[in-house]
Amino acid sequence: MPKCKYDWPEAGDRGLIGESIDRVDGAVKSSGRARYSYDVHPSGMLYARMLTCPYAHAKITSMDTSAAEKLPGVKAVLVIQPVGSEIQWAGDEIVAVATTSEAAADDALRLIKVEYDQLPFLVNEEDLSKAGDRAKPSAEQKSGDPDTAFKDPDAVISEGYYGAQVITHCCLETHGSMADWRPDGKLKTWSSTQSVSDLPGQIGEGLRLQKVDIQNSDIETVCQYIGGGFGSKFSPDRWGIVVAQLSKQTGKPVRLMLERDQDLEVAGARPSYYGKVRVAGKKDGTITGWDSDTWGTGGMGPSGNPPVPYVLEGIPNQLKKHTRVNTNIGPSRAWRAPNHPQAAILTMCALDDLADKLGMDPIELLKKNIDFAPEILRQAYVEELDKAAELAEWKKYWHPRGDKTPGHLKRGLGVSIHTWGGRGHASTCLIAIHPDGSVDVKLGSQDLGTGTRTVIAITVAQTLGLPVDGVNVMIGDSAYPKSGASGGSTTVGGVSGSTRRGAIDARDQLFAVVAPALGVEPTQLESVNGRIQVTGDPSKSLSWKQACAKLGVKTIEAQGKNPGQCKLGDSGVGGAQIADVTVDTETGLVKINRMVAAQDCGLIIDMKTAESQVYGALTMGVTYSLFEEKVMDDQTGIMLNPNMEFYKLAGIGDIGELVVHMMTGPGYDERGVIGLGEPPVISPGAAICNAVTNAIGVRVPTIPITPEKVLAALAKGGMA
């Protein structure tokens, strides 16, 4: 079969692709010069803030903004939700002000009087018996004959309760934007967004719903740098509409960034997931049945229904029930790998308990049943489990449940596997080769810190035979060709596909111009090492600059698209992780000794930023497993920890040693580029839960695994 013209180079010919290359915006970030939306500050800019509802469920009965309107420095007061509105969570936005200083905004909000009728609320759902009619059975699925499977007298059955709490995104840059509605009627926003290309349309729609007239084509959104998104920054949100209205009303640029407490209360939560699970297996470890009764909350919206049994989806004889609980905790949002970390905890913990009952090594149990995983990933899982076991010294440190060494420090290891799709999204780019030899790549994508700019630079540079700094990457502006939102690990596949195709077409145009000078056909040329040369013959060549000079005054432009011709990417990755922990049975403290990840993601473009994704995911995984929780108060209905001293993130001393191994080479590379942002953040919770169980001999059923929960589990019958 003829090789397709856009295909990635063969192994040995990949040059920059797969090397460990510094991120191209590393210097601008580490020198503090990267400008985030929060930093954009044109002269005359006003500061906006919002008054929020202090009750979990209430109706607005009266409102008086007159005193605020009269306060010096107040330029606009905008009622977001008028009298009569029913509010479904504390922290919901009621009134916005735009003022000449941040302090004046605080003063103005304090002068606004709003009265409410409080209504009944529910903010905690782990105890389903208290949920009443807030609990809505939402799914029931049956396959095979679970009844018979669980009644089989030869079956070994394990039973357990597991769960994952509600957490928030806690992006260090809060949500928000700076909006400048200019006298010519055009609106420009600097938005902290994962979705540069789509935002203008959404803002336009939001404004028209507020009866503010504007065409989408008159809106431009810029986001050069974003201080974290993790799935919570796809939409402009209400505040993204409000800030534009305030700018229009005042005729000034206005910045509205959420305060930290608002951000933690309303700007994103990962749905909880709790469940009772039974697993049936044969004595040889073959799993024969699955029975789960699960529930969770995503606020008043959908709670998601995590895919269990996770990875081993082909387990026969399944019975699954799921109940969604409507609560007044604020809206849920996609949180890095939506639904999967929760599914991993329920599944991998239940399988770990079955392995214990069977007296089996849990890695052996996973391998024994790996044929229940999607076929395309089975081989990868086996290799990844072996690799992770080797790096974690599993044979040396794993032991049957309960560390029997004397003393109060108990060490344990736990394992989990995971999967994700990650196919590249739709992306369009424009590549320009200028007569002076400079190369521009433009696309309306965004770099969340994942390395998108770097991946684009490497793709184009390698294709044109240039160094990475020979390519000028221009992203983060909706004025550029449309490229997809950055979510679901779809960006790397999307932008590498579009820019590879665009760069090949641009290169071919250049070949056509240069070929006569070298006295050959364009098809006989190659671009390598900063030269255009007759393939394999550097003696017949022009430097890149000389070649581009032949363009005269004409710039070459080529569009690149994803998806498109030739297979440059794929969907579906696997990964295995092992956690190694020490638990202090006197204090209940869990210390991470080591986290090991073996991860595949097809063809890797930049090894350095790819590894960073995994290091970061392991760190975030430690954080949600041990520290984070959106703590809601049953009495008042408010979040008790909307700040960073009590909404805890792991610090630099909390994460232990991190070991990352990327699976590359035959069997992986030829799949093309697949996304990596989500998958490695899925397994840490389950692996850490299993490691703690392995250490102390008793399961702490839910994350976060706090000292209090460890001590409670030990009191019930562990190794203390």
Place this chain on the structure above:
Amino acid sequence: MRGKRDKHRRPPAAKGGVTRRDFLRGAGVTVSGGLLVGTQVGKAAQAPASSAVAGPGAVPVTLHVNGKVHRLQLEPRVTLLEALRNELDLTGAKKVCDRGVCGSCTVFVDRRPAYACDLLAIEAEGHQITTIEGIGSKDKLSPVMHAFVEHDAQQCGFCTPGFVMACTAFLERNPNPTLEEVEKGLGGNLCRCGTYAGIRLAVLDAAKAMKGGSHA
């Protein structure tokens, strides 16, 4: 010297009582010294609080930042972080928690690291303030900045300027740190993206690079 200046103990009393923000800012004169990061407390904290009142309106405030003198008119409740970001357009220091937890706003006060969100601008008078803009630039990276790039100790980068400042100050006090000391010494900064693994390596590496005396 700022001891001569009258200081307010409370922000202008808008109706509705004192909020957390008011409390933090109003009490800043006595509280903030204790919140300065570092082994010693800055001079600001040692100066006795005057009983006289500045404000509530804007007062003249002179700040020495990165070797330049800035004469500003600020309400006494304005934090150093707000003054740097909003008045001087020095936006490397980030506002993240705004209450002395995360370290994203770290600057030097007389070469000691401090959380700029926890100091009032008026408290910073008479002190030499250094921000990340004062220790290096994109084209002239300090050794710590350079090590951050090399070890990819940054993702979104929002925590990075604070970490670079904290690491720089840490290495000035402790030029030969062990890993344990790095983990202790940098416990005052938080990152959400999870760049700690790279930061640990970057600090140890920068320590070597700085031995030549090429301090930031």
